[in-house]
Amino acid sequence: MSVERKAESDVLVEVESVTKTYRTGNGLRRGTPTVAVDGVSLRIAQGEWVGVVGESGSGKSTLAGIVCGVVRPDSGSVRVAGQEMYARRGMDRIIWKTVQMVFQDPYTSLNPAMTITEIVAEPLRLWHGVDRREADRQAMALLDQVGLSSAVAGRRPGGLSGGQRQRASIARALAVSPSLIVLDESVSALDVSVQAQILQLLLDLKRERDLAYLLISHDISVIRLVCDRILVMNKGEVVDEHSAASLTEETADHPYTRRLLSAVPRMTASG
Amino acid sequence: MTEVLETEPVRAAGPAEPTAGAGRRVRLGWPGTLALGFVLICLLIALLVPFLPLAEPNEQDLGDTLARYSADHLLGTDQLGRDLLARLLWAIRTSLFAGLTAIVVATLIGLPTGMLAGYRRGWFDTVSARIADVVLTVPALVLLLTVHTALRTGITGQMVTLGVIFAPRIYRVMRAETIRVATMPYLLAGRMSGCSHVRILWRYLLPGIRAQVRVQVSYLLGLSLLIEAGISFLGVGVESPDASLGTMLSGAAAMLASDARVVLIPAAVLSLLILSLNVIGDIESEGERRG
Ligand SMILES: Nc1ncnc2c1ncn2[C@@H]1O[C@H](COP(=O)(O)OP(=O)(O)O)[C@@H](O)[C@H]1O
Ligand SMILES: [Mg+2]
Numbered sequence: 372m373s374v375e376r377k378a379e380s381d382v383l384v385e386v387e388s389v390t391k392t393y394r395t396g397n398g399l400r401r402g403t404p405t406v407a408v409d410g411v412s413l414r415i416a417q418g419e420w421v422g423v424v425g426e427s428g429s430g431k432s433t434l435a436g437i438v439c440g441v442v443r444p445d446s447g448s449v450r451v452a453g454q455e456m457y458a459r460r461g462m463d464r465i466i467w468k469t470v471q472m473v474f475q476d477p478y479t480s481l482n483p484a485m486t487i488t489e490i491v492a493e494p495l496r497l498w499h500g501v502d503r504r505e506a507d508r509q510a511m512a513l514l515d516q517v518g519l520s521s522a523v524a525g526r527r528p529g530g531l532s533g534g535q536r537q538r539a540s541i542a543r544a545l546a547v548s549p550s551l552i553v554l555d556e557s558v559s560a561l562d563v564s565v566q567a568q569i570l571q572l573l574l575d576l577k578r579e580r581d582l583a584y585l586l587i588s589h590d591i592s593v594i595r596l597v598c599d600r601i602l603v604m605n606k607g608e609v610v611d612e613h614s615a616a617s618l619t620e621e622t623a624d625h626p627y628t629r630r631l632l633s634a635v636p637r638m639t640a641s642g
Numbered sequence: 643m644t645e646v647l648e649t650e651p652v653r654a655a656g657p658a659e660p661t662a663g664a665g666r667r668v669r670l671g672w673p674g675t676l677a678l679g680f681v682l683i684c685l686l687i688a689l690l691v692p693f694l695p696l697a698e699p700n701e702q703d704l705g706d707t708l709a710r711y712s713a714d715h716l717l718g719t720d721q722l723g724r725d726l727l728a729r730l731l732w733a734i735r736t737s738l739f740a741g742l743t744a745i746v747v748a749t750l751i752g753l754p755t756g757m758l759a760g761y762r763r764g765w766f767d768t769v770s771a772r773i774a775d776v777v778l779t780v781p782a783l784v785l786l787l788t789v790h791t792a793l794r795t796g797i798t799g800q801m802v803t804l805g806v807i808f809a810p811r812i813y814r815v816m817r818a819e820t821i822r823v824a825t826m827p828y829l830l831a832g833r834m835s836g837c838s839h840v841r842i843l844w845r846y847l848l849p850g851i852r853a854q855v856r857v858q859v860s861y862l863l864g865l866s867l868l869i870e871a872g873i874s875f876l877g878v879g880v881e882s883p884d885a886s887l888g889t890m891l892s893g894a895a896a897m898l899a900s901d902a903r904v905v906l907i908p909a910a911v912l913s914l915l916i917l918s919l920n921v922i923g924d925i926e927s928e929g930e931r932r933g
Contacts, residue, residue, distance in 0.1 A: 439834075441830065464833075471834055479827050479828060480827040480831055482832060482845070484850070493835045497836030497837060547836075
């Protein structure tokens with residue numbers, strides 16, 4: 372489990388031994404509590420692409436929520452750009468200037484009542500105080516950057532394909548100018564060819580903007596293709612951590628990681 | 643970056659698709675077109691009737707009662723010799739305005755409280771739900787009779803009261819709709835785009851539940867018209883000699899055996915209006931289910 376780390380000063384997000392337990396049930400009957408995340412620590416540095424892989428139910432989305440300030444952990448600490456997230460009220464909102472999210476389902480993650488331009492221009496106006504015309508202009512430039520034509524810009528999400536919608540979601544997140552984008556299964560719902568296009572787009576954007584990503588997927592082949600560093604989650608715990616280059620079925624020291632890897636049909640010899 | 647060729651088709655709205663699209667048009671079909679047309683004509687009459695060249699609706703001519711159709715009286719006259727056409731058109735105005743009063747009051751109370759309860763949950767949800775429960779247990783007719791005798795605020799007071807009675811229905815539907823829409827990830831995306839809660843309610847939630855508002859307004863307007871007719875018939879709504887669809891029925895009820903026309907014409911208009919509003923409501927809610 373030896374992974375080289377970037378310098379302390381570059382650390383964007385620092386999650387330390389966070390735990391989250393969901394208590395279901397109502398006032399009358401107490402359901403069994405689910406430990407979704409159990410003592411997980413995670414550091415993401417500027418410009419780093421971190422992957423989290425694990426079966427469904429292993430706590431990946433909960434961890435993503437914790438990083439974005441959407442899920443409050445029961446214990447442990449979350450620091451974003453050196454600031455303690457729950458130190459004062461409203462911090463969870465302020466961190467969205469640094470950390471943004473692209474969701475899993477392209478069909479429910481864009482407001483159906485707004486046009487694509489409006490959706491992308493909104494964070495420019497609300498977070499950065501850009502006036503309407505300038506925001507629209509910058510939104511068009513962002514849409515162009517994510518590969519959406521001006522023909523799409525005036526449409527509402529209903530007129531877009533799944534891949535186009537994820538591009539629009541990425542443009543919306545970019546409009547905030549974050550340092551980190553959390554992608555929770557953001558390519559999983561797409562066709563394989565479209566997945567590859569979106570991953571290529573993410574790669575290009577990362578080069579241009581020195582972005583960091585936290586890419587979450589149940590599919591280790593996607594993670595291994597693009598990530599610098601890979602965390603393997605199982606039952607709420609990080610059971611294994613690898614740099615992408617070193618991760619093969621032979622070098623994986625945890626049996627769970629080997630199991631995930633062996634489930635993938637071998638496509639490329641170099642992995 | 644150049645436009646990437648997407649091989650993927652634009653998927654038709656599936657079951658997961660939120661149905662909030664502004665510009666989403668419901669297919670009316672011919673029953674819907676007829677119903678909508680009839681309601682719109684009635685609304686137009688309601689607005690224009692003071693400007694139409696009509697006889698004085700309350701003017702009696704006891705020498706010319708129950709007259710047949712003529713150039714002077716296109717629909718003839720009633721049992722007191724009043725021009726039936728004039729009375730009918732004024733009645734449409736009075737009844738529709740009364741119904742709309744109730745709907746506006748019900749929506750002004752029920753929509754914001756329902757949205758807020760569904761969005762924020764917590765104590766506001768609990769308290770408002772209890773209040774709605776209490777209001778729903780009050781028998782509408784008893785309350786309307788009480789308000790009539792105690793306050794004597796006329797038909798407007800009665801319809802404001804009816805609006806308060808209807809408010810919990812709107813509240814409940816809007817609360818449930820809000821809870822449904824509030825689980826959509828796009829609300830969180832909106833928060834992350836910097837939207838305040840107020841902006842989320844206005845630009846993200848309201849468009850998503852607007853179709854249900856239209857459904858409820860159609861149904862409740864129909865019901866309001868029925869109740870206006872009912873209480874006016876009982877003499878605690880619009881008061882004679884003023885014409886409403888209710889007072890026209892009550893005044894002429896005795897005529898059913900001798901000259902049914904005097905009863906049947908306002909009854910037909912009232913029934914058609916209520917039927918049309920229900921048809922529109924059904925089509926809206928059907929379109930809402932299909933997405
Ligand atoms: N809001 C919630 N309420 C109750 N249980 C939840 C909730 N969200 C997730 N869980 C449970 O926590 C566990 C981890 O879920 P999740 O973080 O979504 O995992 P993953 O994204 O890896 O599929 C699962 O057992 C899931 O059922
Ligand atoms: Mg998940």
